[in-house]
Amino acid sequence: MTHNIAILGASGYTGAELIRLIATHPSMTIVALSADRKAGMAMADVFPHLRHLSLPILQKIDDIDFSCVDLVFCALPHVTSQAVISNLPADMKIVDLSADFRLRDPDDYKKWYGKPHAATDLQSEAVYGLTEFYRDQITSARLVAGTGCNAATGQYALRPLIKAGAIDLDNIIIDLKTGVSGAGRSLKENLLHAELSEGAHAYSVGGVHRHLAEFDQEFSAIAGREIKVQFTPHLLPANRGILATVYVQGDAEKIYQTLSDAYANEVFIEVLPFGQHPSTRHVRGSNFCHIGAVADRIEGRAVVIAALDNLTKGSSGQALQNANLMLNLDETMGLMMVPVFP
Known part of the structure; x- marks a missing residue:
């Protein structure tokens, strides 16, 4: 059986990544693509690397016939996403890649995103999309909220350790590096080549990152x-790419064993041998996350490092993994591609 798929916001990086992944998916066909300013254009003109694919012309969302669509990927900005999803058919399966449905408490959404949530009924329905930890709920969900890519990386490093009580919960530091595609495709002065290349800088310092x-x-x-x-x-x-270096207090070998046990049966999570640590170059273009645990020279301290591709495992790959579950397909369909190296 083939499932018909629509991608809203297909002219952005996550939309293009979804198309790349679904292009070889054995049970999905893309029947509708939307863009706002680029409506009427062919995807080959927006993303030339996709020119070999036979894809629908980009449309305005209001012009899409959703009666033949089985699942929608919504790759729109936050605030926009909740308004659009509110107007989709009530029985439509949706995977949202924005931030609009990640937070369960409407007050938290207002605090972090600066505006009241306009679809609180949907917010309470949404299932958080960190697949490995919400698999059962995702399988039966209608609306799944994709995680933030930074949030996913940090959680893969820390969730099993917090659950097992393997670390000091009051002394956790996440030092994270991320590639520029995580900021989206919109033109921004600080993302110009001359402004960004040959340097690195911290941002959202002091606890203000959403x-x-x-x-x-x-x-x-x-x-x-x-x-x-x-x-x-x-x-x-x-x-x-994202590389999260997490500093924790606890027994390093116990930390390693806890991670190793937690992910022993997870296809997309690779825990490296004790003492080894990952690199973004080894997960590029894939749906894999690599995790390493290393003992610090200071007794009772350890470093946990997680690496993933922000556009794949951190966003569009995660979205497809969730969609597979929602459509009762094998969770790995369309996602077993080998990382690109060099």
Whole structure:
């Protein structure tokens, strides 16, 4: 059986990544693509690397016939996404890649995103899309909220450790580096080549990055009490990839064993041998996340490092993994491509 797919916001990086992944999916066909300013254009003109594919012309969302669509990927900006999804058919299966449905508490959404949530009924329905930890709920969900790419990386490193009580919950530091595609495709002065290349810089310093809301929500729920981590992201002059270096207090070998046991049966999570650590170059263009645990020279401290591709495992690959579950397909369909190297 082939499932008909629509992608809203197909002219952005995550939309293009979804097309790349679905192009070889044995049970999905793209029947509709939307863009706002680029409506009427062919995808070959927007993304020439997709010119070999036979794809629908980009349309305005209002012009799409959703009666023949089985599942929608919504790759639109936050605020826009909740308005669009509110107007989709009530029985439509949706995977949202924006931030609009990640937070369960409407007050948290207003705090971190600056506006009241306009679709709180849908917000309460949405299932958080970190596949490996919400698999059962995702399988039966109608609306799945994709995670932030930074939030996913940090959670893969820390969720099993928090659940097992393997680390000091009041001393967690996440030092994260991310490629520039995570900022989207819109023109921004600080992302111009001359402004970004040959350097790296921290941003959202001091606890103001919006993905902290996901860390607060998820880690506190696991621990059964409030957990706040220190988190500083850095922008790298690289197109893809996230590397999270997480500093924790606890026995390093226990930390390693906890991670190894937690992910032993997960296809897309690779825990490296004890003492080894990952690189973004080894997961580029793939749906894999590599995790390493290393003992620090200071007794009782350890470093956990996680690497993934922000556009794939951190966003569009995660979205497809969730869609497979929602459509009762093999979770790995369309996602077993080998990382691109060099």
